Each structure stands twice: as C-alpha cells, then as structure tokens.
Amino acid sequence: MEKEHYFLKAKYIIVWDGEKHCQLENGYLEVQDTQIVAFHQNVPKGAPYEDLGNAAILPGFINLHCHPSEVYGGRSYKEDQGNPNFYDSTMYDYAGLVSAGKESALIQAKLNLAEILKSGCATVLIFGGPESELEAQTAEEIGIRAYVGWGIRAGDAKEEISIWDSQDGHSLTFSFDEKSGMERLEEAVAFAKNLEGSPGGRVKGLLAPTQTMTCTEEMLRQTRKAADKHGIGITIHGSEDFIEFETSIRQRGKTPVEVMHESGLLGEDLIIAHCCCVTGHSQINMRGRDLLLLGQAGVTVAHCPMVLAREGDTLETFERYSQVGINMGIGTDTFPSDFIQEARMAAIMGKITGRSTFATSARDIFYAATVNGAHALGRNDLGKLAPGCKADFSVIKLDNMEMTPVRDVVKSLIYSATRHSVDRVYVDGRCIVRDGKVKGIDEADLSGQLQELFEAGWKKAKEKGWQRKEIDALSPLSCPKI
Numbered sequence: 001m002e003k004e005h006y007f008l009k010a011k012y013i014i015v016w017d018g019e020k021h022c023q024l025e026n027g028y029l030e031v032q033d034t035q036i037v038a039f040h041q042n043v044p045k046g047a048p049y050e051d052l053g054n055a056a057i058l059p060g061f062i063n064l065h066c067h068p069s070e071v072y073g074g075r076s077y078k079e080d081q082g083n084p085n086f087y088d089s090t091m092y093d094y095a096g097l098v099s100a101g102k103e104s105a106l107i108q109a110k111l112n113l114a115e116i117l118k119s120g121c122a123t124v125l126i127f128g129g130p131e132s133e134l135e136a137q138t139a140e141e142i143g144i145r146a147y148v149g150w151g152i153r154a155g156d157a158k159e160e161i162s163i164w165d166s167q168d169g170h171s172l173t174f175s176f177d178e179k180s181g182m183e184r185l186e187e188a189v190a191f192a193k194n195l196e197g198s199p200g201g202r203v204k205g206l207l208a209p210t211q212t213m214t215c216t217e218e219m220l221r222q223t224r225k226a227a228d229k230h231g232i233g234i235t236i237h238g239s240e241d242f243i244e245f246e247t248s249i250r251q252r253g254k255t256p257v258e259v260m261h262e263s264g265l266l267g268e269d270l271i272i273a274h275c276c277c278v279t280g281h282s283q284i285n286m287r288g289r290d291l292l293l294l295g296q297a298g299v300t301v302a303h304c305p306m307v308l309a310r311e312g313d314t315l316e317t318f319e320r321y322s323q324v325g326i327n328m329g330i331g332t333d334t335f336p337s338d339f340i341q342e343a344r345m346a347a348i349m350g351k352i353t354g355r356s357t358f359a360t361s362a363r364d365i366f367y368a369a370t371v372n373g374a375h376a377l378g379r380n381d382l383g384k385l386a387p388g389c390k391a392d393f394s395v396i397k398l399d400n401m402e403m404t405p406v407r408d409v410v411k412s413l414i415y416s417a418t419r420h421s422v423d424r425v426y427v428d429g430r431c432i433v434r435d436g437k438v439k440g441i442d443e444a445d446l447s448g449q450l451q452e453l454f455e456a457g458w459k460k461a462k463e464k465g466w467q468r469k470e471i472d473a474l475s476p477l478s479c480p481k482i
C-alpha cells in the first residue's frame with residue numbers, strides 16, 4: 001500500500017521543540033503514513049497542502065481513565081444522590097440497582113468512545129472489567145488508540161457478584177476469593193499478550209486490579225511480579241473515597257497507599273485513578289506519608305475531578321501532588337465524558353483547593369492532558385507533535401464565539417472551549433472525526449436504543465438492593481411528574 005504523505009496548514013499548531021510545547025503560527029504539519037515527519041514555518045516549494053484556515057492543530061489528548069461499556073448507568077439517576085452512611089457515596093448501594101442489561105454494553109462503548117473522541121482525545125485508557133474484550137474490539141473498530149485493562153479482583157470474571165455488599169445501608173461486608181483473583185491475573189496477562197498482535201498495535205492491554213479493597217495484598221504482589229516479567233503496565237482505583245480509606249485502616253491497619261507500597265505495586269508504570277483520599281487531606285485527620293510514597297515511586301494519578309466534585313469531594317491539591325513528583329494526568333471516568341470540560345474542571349478545582357489563581361495553570365493542565373499521559377503509558381511518541389511521533393492530533397475551529405479572540409490557544413481551549421470546537425481528530429494519521437462527527441457512529445440511533453434499554457432497567461430497580469424502592473423514590477425527579 002502506498003504511504004500517505006500530506007501537509008496541513010493552520011493558523012496555530014502546538015508543536016514540540018524537543019523540550020516543551022510551543023505555538024507555531026501560520027505553519028505546516030507534515031505527516032507521512034502514521035507519523036509526524038516535521039513541522040515547518042514555510043511549506044517546501046511546490047508541495048500541495050490543505051489549508052485549515054482559522055484553526056489550531058493540537059496533540060491528541062490522552063484520557064487516562066474511563067469505563068465505556070458501563071458509563072451511562074449513573075446518568076440521570078445518581079446525580080444529587082448518595083448514602084450519607086457511606087459519606088454520600090453512590091458506589092456501595094446505588095450502583096448495582098440500575099442495569100440496562102448486557103446488550104447495552106456495546107451501545108454504551110460505542111457512544112462513549114465517540115464522546116471521548118469528540119472532545120479531542122486520540123488515546124484512551126479503558127479501565128476494563130467484565131466487558132474488556134468488547135471494549136478492546138470496539139476501540140479497534142472505531143480507530144481510537146486504546147490501552148484496555150483487564151479487571152483483577154478476588155471474585156468472578158463477569159463481576160456478577162459484588163465483593164462488597166450492604167444489607168442494611170450502613171455496614172459493608174466483603175467476600176474475598178483469592179484463588180479466583182489469581183485466575184483473573186492470569187487472564188489479564190493472556191489478554192494483554194493477545195492484544196500485542198493487534199493490527200497496527202493501536203490497542204494494548206493493561207493489568208487492572210479493580211480497587212485496593214477488592215484484592216488481597218498477595219494479589220497485588222503477584223500483579224507487580226507479572227507486570228515486571230511481561231512488561232505490561234498497571235492501573236488501579238486507589239484511595240478513591242473515604243470508605244476505601246477507612247476500610248483499609250480497619251482491615252489492614254494501613255492506608256490504601258501503604259497497601260500499594262508494601263505490596264510493591266507502586267512504580268512509574270502504575271496509573272492510579274482518583275487517589276484523592278490520602279493522609280494530609282483536609283477531611284482525613286491522619287498524618288502520614290502517602291503523598292511522599294507516591295512521589296518517590298513516580299506514579300501517575302489519573303485525576304478525574306468532575307465525578308468527585310459532583311459528590312462534594314476533591315483532590316488536595318493538583319499543585320501539591322505535582323510538587324512531590326507525582327505525574328498528573330486527566331481522566332473522564334464517568335459522565336459527561338467531555339475531556340475539555342474535565343480539563344477545565346481540573347484547572348479550576350486546582351485553583352480553588354490551592355487558594356490561588358497561580359496554583360494551576362492552563363499550561364499545567366495541557367501538559368497533564370498530553371505528555372504526562374504519554375509518560376504514564378511509557379510512550380515517548382504520543383502527546384506531542386514532533387518528528388517521529390505518532391500522527392495523533394486534533395483540529396480545533398477558532399472562528400466561533402467560544403474561542404475568539406485567540407492569542408494563547410491553550411488558555412482559550414482550557415478556559416473557554418467546549419467539544420463543539422473540535423472539528424477533526426486524527427489517529428495514526430487517519431482522520432476518524434470530521435466536521436465534529438465520528439466515522440461509523442450514528443449518535444441518534446445509538447442514543448435511541450440506549451434510552452429504551454435504560455427505561456426497562458429503571459423499572460427493575462425495585463427488585464434489587466436492600467432498599468427495594470422504585471427508581472423515583474431512590475432518585476426523586478428534579479421536577480416531579482404531573
């Protein structure tokens with residue numbers, strides 16, 4: 001097959017000069033096949049080029065945490081709800097009550113990956129779980145670059161039986177099946193090895209212990225050994241909320257971070273989702289060395305500010321984490337999966353918790369969304385536009401009310417843009433989002449199917465959980481039915 005070779009001209013291109021992102025004005029990006037060849041101030045004489053006009057070309061964002069096949073279960077239901085006995089969390093006795101069934105997994109995965117692409121992401125870390133294979137296959141078909149975790153937990157593969165359970169709405173019981181957990185680890189290694197042969201190497205695997213409190217310490221130790229032996233990265237939900245912190249202390253006499261440290265899990269190849277409930281957090285009256293341990297190990301935190309903020313929580317602080325040596329990245333986790341909105345939330349929550357406009361900047365967040373994400377995945381060829389890097393980039397329209405006037409592309413993007421400004425996304429040099437639409441995705445049709453499945457699922461909420469309540473009692477409508 002003949003290699004594709006093309007030049008794109010844009011008013012602004014954010015290029016990498018070997019050390020940092022720089023703003024190239026009225027320049028050209030040269031792409032051959034799947035790679036960036038060069039960027040130019042002037043196009044080589046006689047070379048044809050496409051002039052994108054009043055637009056900016058940016059490195060494709062790297063979304064470090066999401067759950068495509070099950071992401072929409074909480075929408076229009078869990079917001080403004082929570083169990084006060086679990087510090088307002090909806091994770092323990094709300095999540096399992098609504099299901100749109102197995103057949104919704106593919107629809108959700110397609111819609112969610114499209115939603116993520118439409119906000120300028122070229123790479124996504126899919127946490128994975130019972131539908132990891134389906135998620136990997138869907139990512140492959142849509143054309144996004146993906147790292148897909150295989151859930152490792154001390155329980156069944158399909159996660160049909162929860163490891164934690166509450167029969168009364170205030171206490172939690174745990175049933176660990178370590179043998180089954182070790183089987184999950186073996187499957188995870190096989191899954192990642194199998195993906196190594198995927199066409200173009202765009203979809204890869206990760207080991208994904210689901211939480212510190214759904215794995216035994218021995219499982220975490222063996223996960224580290226397997227990661228080192230096979231050169232596979234690891235991702236985990238860690239120090240996610242106050243229940244996890246408290247449970248870890250009660251069960252093990254250690255914080256979740258200490259559990260990860262003592263089992264050897266911490267390392268530069270570890271991506272921890274959330275990681276907000278650590279010693280030194282203003283709502284945890286415990287001194288300790290959590291942040292120090294994380295910084296010394298050079299782990300990455302996938303900061304997902306929206307889902308935490310929606311329940312009144314936040315990480316403290318983006319600046320502090322960065323200062324101790326933690327590599328900060330951004331993830332969308334649940335909904336909305338609008339990466340630009342998530343990035344803005346990270347910038348603003350960073351300022352609020354740091355009590356200063358200088359605590360986080362658009363620059364900090366842009367680096368988190370690009371090169372920090374690439375570093376987390378051990379990739380020197382992602383997150384930046386430089387010769388030899390993958391041709392993963394987005395085209396942002398500037399001729400609209402949300403971006404104009406533009407002097408500093410990154411500031412306008414982080415503080416003002418929405419995903420409606422994202423016109424195109426290229427992965428491996430191939431345009432998979434054009435005119436704001438994801439190739440091969442019929443958004444209206446998929447949304448219609450999903451609505452029907454959830455309407456059926458909401459009706460069954462009363463059959464589940466200790467509450468035995470209708471959906472409208474579990475989550476009263478903001479405006480009651482008339």
Ligand SMILES: [Zn+2]
Pocket residue numbers: 065066067127237273333
């Ligand atoms: Zn998550």
